Amino acid sequence: MRVSSSAPSQTKPLADVRGQIIQSLVNDEALSRLYTLSTKLEDSIGSGASVEEAAGTVNVKPIKVAALDAQGHDADGKPVPSLPTSPALLQMAFTTGQGSTSEVTQLENNAGYFVLHVDSVTAPALKPFASVKDQVLAAWNQDQKEQAARKQADAAAERLKKGESVAAVAGTLKVDTTKPFTRAPSETSPVSPMLVSEMFKAQLGGVAVVALPGGSMVARLKSVIPADPQAQAAAFTQTRQQLSQAIAADVMQQYVAALEKDYGVTVHNALIEQQFSEK
Numbered sequence: 210m211r212v213s214s215s216a217p218s219q220t221k222p223l224a225d226v227r228g229q230i231i232q233s234l235v236n237d238e239a240l241s242r243l244y245t246l247s248t249k250l251e252d253s254i255g256s257g258a259s260v261e262e263a264a265g266t267v268n269v270k271p272i273k274v275a276a277l278d279a280q281g282h283d284a285d286g287k288p289v290p291s292l293p294t295s296p297a298l299l300q301m302a303f304t305t306g307q308g309s310t311s312e313v314t315q316l317e318n319n320a321g322y323f324v325l326h327v328d329s330v331t332a333p334a335l336k337p338f339a340s341v342k343d344q345v346l347a348a349w350n351q352d353q354k355e356q357a358a359r360k361q362a363d364a365a366a367e368r369l370k371k372g373e374s375v376a377a378v379a380g381t382l383k384v385d386t387t388k389p390f391t392r393a394p395s396e397t398s399p400v401s402p403m404l405v406s407e408m409f410k411a412q413l414g415g416v417a418v419v420a421l422p423g424g425s426m427v428a429r430l431k432s433v434i435p436a437d438p439q440a441q442a443a444a445f446t447q448t449r450q451q452l453s454q455a456i457a458a459d460v461m462q463q464y465v466a467a468l469e470k471d472y473g474v475t476v477h478n479a480l481i482e483q484q485f486s487e488k
Contacts, residue, residue, distance in 0.1 A: 240319055247322035251313040260326040279303055298323055362418045362425035369416045369429055389434055404428055
C-alpha cells in the first residue's frame with residue numbers, strides 16, 4: 210500500500226467522553242466482579258458442595274426447573290420464564306449426565322456465569338394422541354390448505370405461460386408489482402429470498418410458483434433493469450472484491466491440494482478431534 214496523506218490525531222475534551230469512560234469502567238468492574246464470583250463458585254463446586262450450597266457462597270438463589278427440552282421449553286411446550294435465553298446453557302444441560310453437575314460456564318456476550326445439576330433424564334416419548342389431537346387437526350388443516358393453494362397456483366402459472374393476462378388469471382385475487390430488487394436485497398426488503406432466486410433464474414416474461422407461509426405465490430418477471438457501472442460504482446467495486454477473494458481462495462485451496470498430493474500428506478481428523486476433546 211502507499212500512504213497518500215495523513216491527518217493529525219485529535220484529542221476529545223474530557224467533558225465529551227466522560228460518560229463513555231464511566232460506563233466503560235463500570236462494565237470492566239462488573240465483569241471483574243463476575244469473574245471473581247465465578248471462581249468462588251467453581252472452587253465451592255470443586256470441593257464437593259451441591260449447587261444449592263455453592264449458590265449460597267456467592268449469595269444467589271438457584272433456579273429449580275421441573276422439566277426442560279432442547280428448545281428451552283417445559284413439559285407443556287412453553288418457554289421456561291426463569292431461564293435466560295442461552296444456547297450454551299441448553300447445550301450444557303443436554304450434555305451433562307444424570308446426577309452430574311456441570312462446569313461453571315460463561316453465558317454469551319459476557320452476560321454472566323452458570324452451573325447446573327441434572328437430577329434426572331426423561332427419555333423421549335410420543336405424547337398421548339388425546340393431548341395433541343387439536344394440534345394434529347390444526348396441522349392437518351393447514352397442510353390441506355397449503356396443498357390446495359399450491360394446486361391453484363400451479364394451474365394459474367400454466368394459464369400465464371399460455372399467454373393469458375395476469376388480470377384474467379388472478380380474478381378476485383390480489384395482484385401486486387414489486388419494486389425493483391437486486392440479487393441480494395436488503396434484510397428489510399419485503400421480497401422473499403425464494404422469489405429472488407426464481408426471478409433471477411427466469412427469462413423475461415418467465416413464470417414461477419413460490420411457496421409462502423400459509424400459501425403460494427405466482428410470479429412473472431416483468432422487466433430486467435441492466436446494472437449501471439457508473440451509477441452503481443460502489444456495488445460493482447464490492448462485487449469485484451468478493452469475486453477476487455473467492456477466486457484467490459479457490460486457487461489457494463487447489464494449490465494446497467496439489468501439495469498434499471505431491472508430498473503424500475495425510476490428515477487424521479479423527480485423531481485431532483480426539484486430542485482436543487480430551488483437553
